[in-house]
Amino acid sequence: MIEKQVYILLTNTGSFLTKLIKLYTKKPYNHASIAFDSNLSEVYSFGRKTARNPFIGGFVKEDVMAGLFKQADCAIYSITVTEVHFQKMNHYLQEIETQKKHYRYNFLGLFGVMFNKPIKRKNAFFCSQFVAYVLKESNIIDFEKPLSLVAPYDLQSISKFQLVYEGKLKDYHNENDSVRLTEPFIYHSKNACLF
Numbered sequence: 001m002i003e004k005q006v007y008i009l010l011t012n013t014g015s016f017l018t019k020l021i022k023l024y025t026k027k028p029y030n031h032a033s034i035a036f037d038s039n040l041s042e043v044y045s046f047g048r049k050t051a052r053n054p055f056i057g058g059f060v061k062e063d064v065m066a067g068l069f070k071q072a073d074c075a076i077y078s079i080t081v082t083e084v085h086f087q088k089m090n091h092y093l094q095e096i097e098t099q100k101k102h103y104r105y106n107f108l109g110l111f112g113v114m115f116n117k118p119i120k121r122k123n124a125f126f127c128s129q130f131v132a133y134v135l136k137e138s139n140i141i142d143f144e145k146p147l148s149l150v151a152p153y154d155l156q157s158i159s160k161f162q163l164v165y166e167g168k169l170k171d172y173h174n175e176n177d178s179v180r181l182t183e184p185f186i187y188h189s190k191n192a193c194l195f
Helices: 016-025 067-071 083-098 107-114 127-137 152-156 169-173
Strands: 003-012 031-035 043-048 057-062 073-082 162-168
Touching: 003 083, 003 152, 031 127, 031 152, 043 127, 057 083, 067 169, 073 083, 073 152, 073 169, 083 127, 127 152, 162 169
Parallel strands: none
Antiparallel strands: 003 031, 003 073, 031 043, 043 057, 073 162
16 A cells, blocks of 8 residues: 655744734644645745735645744644545645635634634634644544634644644754654754734
């Protein structure tokens, strides 16, 4: 059976909105993305569509080498999946990407998380809700709570995920300074986004 690695990227960009969210969550990372390669060249999430306006959001392919990610702290987790699961994930992502103009950011859902009241909206996700949706619909993880209540820090507690890197995102990409992962190895930084 062919196995593949999928990566969950949790970040803290240090933006104003991230700082506000962090005041509430008291967690180091408040944005979640999903990636299909260890170089993080294919990273997807629901978040801001432009760096200048955090209130225009939706489905995005993220460039983790640019914009708000340049100074981001991160934790990267991996999970081993079968080729069938991998293809299912790709199918759901392609489906959303081809219809992305019909999808929007689930701002109301953030308040649902705050008050522990699920707010599910058609074709609307926030970042961790989207990651949880892809994992659940691909039969990889069965969450105990409604997907509209899954926060980035919930993803950290899933036993199937293995922490492979924690620190500055730019250092993960820096060939000279980062620790490249051929075997499980954890690089820690003390500094540790919904958006």
